[in-house]
Amino acid sequence: MVNAGFGNHEGGSDVIRFRPSKSPLSILFYDGELTYTIVNGDTTLILTEHHIKTNKLITTKYKKAVNKQPDDRLDFGMNYLVNKGIIGGKYLCIDSTGHQSNVMFTNDGRVTALANFKTYFISTDIGGEPMNNLDGIIFERIDKTRQFFTFNINADTLKLYDTYANTDSTEYIVGRLKYRLVKKK
Numbered sequence: 001m002v003n004a005g006f007g008n009h010e011g012g013s014d015v016i017r018f019r020p021s022k023s024p025l026s027i028l029f030y031d032g033e034l035t036y037t038i039v040n041g042d043t044t045l046i047l048t049e050h051h052i053k054t055n056k057l058i059t060t061k062y063k064k065a066v067n068k069q070p071d072d073r074l075d076f077g078m079n080y081l082v083n084k085g086i087i088g089g090k091y092l093c094i095d096s097t098g099h100q101s102n103v104m105f106t107n108d109g110r111v112t113a114l115a116n117f118k119t120y121f122i123s124t125d126i127g128g129e130p131m132n133n134l135d136g137i138i139f140e141r142i143d144k145t146r147q148f149f150t151f152n153i154n155a156d157t158l159k160l161y162d163t164y165a166n167t168d169s170t171e172y173i174v175g176r177l178k179y180r181l182v183k184k185k
Contacts, residue, residue: 075124082122083107087137091158091181103181111139114179118142130170134163150174156183
């Protein structure tokens, strides 16, 4: 039994049966097979499936994100890679009052010196639900309450904006600029 993410939206578990496939380095998995490669210490899991409608083989490669993740955080590896690629780093922050501070976003989701926020994650659940129309970053405070901002990145500058709901609560509207963060080199 393994934990699994389905389509970047739902999570759950699945059973992998270790039955040999065509290659000694692969196992059967549903209508396809799983294999792996290790190159320069990086592990890649390769899922090859037969697409019945098009009669083509589809290959999906999954790169190992982290060596260890918290047991209760199936999304940790993906969040780590998203944070590393988009937000992670040191910034000079100027808030809406003009106050400046040095802020740090770690790849594992911690934030320091930004208001009273303790952790952050970027919304990667890209479904068609209401209130899911803007790129979002969610911060958790020390008291466990959360705050949602929309963000914009242009070159080395990350801008965080307040948001509010439209009249029928189906979409977020971009509010005022709350924080302007310039990434340090």
